Amino acid sequence: MGDTDRITVALLATPATTASTLYGMLDLFASTCRDWQMLETGTPGPGVFDTRVVSRHTRAFRAANGVTLRPDAGLDACQRPDIVCIPELYLPPDGNITADYARECRWLRRCYAAGSTLTSICSGSLLLAEAGLLDGWEATTHWAFCELLAARYPDVRVHHNRALVVSGEAQRLIMAGGATSWQDLALYIIGRWIGIEEAVRIARLFLVDVHQSGQQPYALLTTARQANDAVITGSQKWLAMHYDAPRPVKTMAERSGLTERTFKRRFKAATGMSPMQYVHTLRLEEAKQMLEAGDDPVDTIAMEVGYEDPAFFHRLFSRKVGLTPGRYRKRFRQLRLMLPPRGNSARARMQS
Missing domain, CATH: 3.40.50.880 (Class I glutamine amidotransferase (GATase) domain)
Structure with missing residues (x-):
């Protein structure tokens, strides 16, 4: 050849x-x-x-x-x-x-x-x-x-x-x-x-x-599949609007009418993630969007997506995303500013 x-x-x-x-x-x-x-x-x-x-x-x-x-x-x-x-x-x-x-x-x-x-x-x-x-x-x-x-x-x-x-x-x-x-x-x-x-x-x-x-840093964290289980699908839709709520897993279990243990088992079987893992990925994806789009301090963003302990948010974000929140913002905000506004927040995606 x-x-x-x-x-x-x-x-x-x-x-x-x-x-x-x-x-x-x-x-x-x-x-x-x-x-x-x-x-x-x-x-x-x-x-x-x-x-x-x-x-x-x-x-x-x-x-x-x-x-x-x-x-x-x-x-x-x-x-x-x-x-x-x-x-x-x-x-x-x-x-x-x-x-x-x-x-x-x-x-x-x-x-x-x-x-x-x-x-x-x-x-x-x-x-x-x-x-x-x-x-x-x-x-x-x-x-x-x-x-x-x-x-x-x-x-x-x-x-x-x-x-x-x-x-x-x-x-x-x-x-x-x-x-x-x-x-x-x-x-x-x-x-x-x-x-x-x-x-x-x-x-x-x-x-x-x-x-x-x-x-x-480029990955979409919320890649868990939509559930075929109607009860769990309802929980996913609720969480898309209330991921920042305190104790969201307990609330979803109560809304489902299942025991918390049964709810967690069915959620994992349907989505491939535990309910708390799903909450974290949804919150972090929303945090990524906020870091890209605005100037709010990182600690403020942590609170807005549901984390009362900013230090925990920093550690979790760094581990899951591979960059600190500050480095993530520095890398991706300029790209966001060059793009036209779109309704592509994690909340909107999970509602679709």
């Missing part, structure tokens, strides 16, 4: 791929050892990566975001690339990929056995897990898919908060978490195969900011 003097990279394309990740990776690899020299001397460098888009067939097809992809080669023509990159798969958080990707899984196993380094972005790690290549190893994926990855593949040690995990035999399994963490992955590959100085140059050229704090 390509010039043997170059490092061969296969970007695996499927109908569930989004083109931005696929071609973003291609751009960064194409720029490596080429564009910085052009800025300094006016003459492009030779480049070091031979990057191809590969798929199960070579016919053009539409990607998940509607862009037409034209693979450079089929899987059978690409037997041992140095590096394989699997972009994210556009699928629901409970999506089943078993039947749809059997051919890709066989190809991934062949590449790994032949010595290729396999990498993934976002939900692309589900393909590595489905191929059986993550069993017994550490892994990560987008925060919305971490529970699915851990539940469906129990032999995989899932890290929920890490933006990049390097694992596998001879560190030949590399996974990036969220969708835009493909930038972290690309810089890691450039640094590992070419050198840290070139990775820094590429970061400067493309204004890439590495996600050193992990995924958790």
Whole structure:
């Protein structure tokens, strides 16, 4: 595959791929050892990566975001690339990929056995897990898919908060978490195969900011599913309007007509969280919105979302979100100010 003097990279394309990740990776690899020299001397460098888009067939097809992809080669023509990159798969958080990707899984196993380094972005790690290549190893994926990855593949040690995990035999399994963490992955590959100085140059050229704090500051904490149990659904709706109430779990149990013990058991079975865990996640999500949108002191926000002890709120927020409330506000408020107002508070989301 390509010039043997170059490092061969296969970007695996499927109908569930989004083109931005696929071609973003291609751009960064194409720029490596080429564009910085052009800025300094006016003459492009030779480049070091031979990057191809590969798929199960070579016919053009539409990607998940509607862009037409034209693979450079089929899987059978690409037997041992140095590096394989699997972009994210556009699928629901409970999506089943078993039947749809059997051919890709066989190809991934062949590449790994032949010595290729396999990498993934976002939900692309589900393909590595489905191929059986993550069993017994550490892994990560987008925060919305971490529970699915851990539940469906129990032999995989899932890290929920890490933006990049390097694992596998001879560190030949590399996974990036969220969708835009493909930038972290690309810089890691450039640094590992070419050198840290070139990775820094590429970061400067493309204004890439590495996600050193992990995924958790970006995660939506209230990801527990809506209940099929009508009693618990009613409790969720009540809590969306009264999460700041004192002793909310006791009040929900009383309103449900169940004993507190039975209520807690049914709530956990229906949502996957204990009632108090659910209260905390809802309060913290509202606190995140308030930190982004306003200037109220952190202690005031703690009181408004239901915490009488600001110190406890600080500790809980830092543990769950991965940043202190003050650092979270500093990072995300500017983005909020650039966006038009929307009715997207935790309260509004939970009512929908």
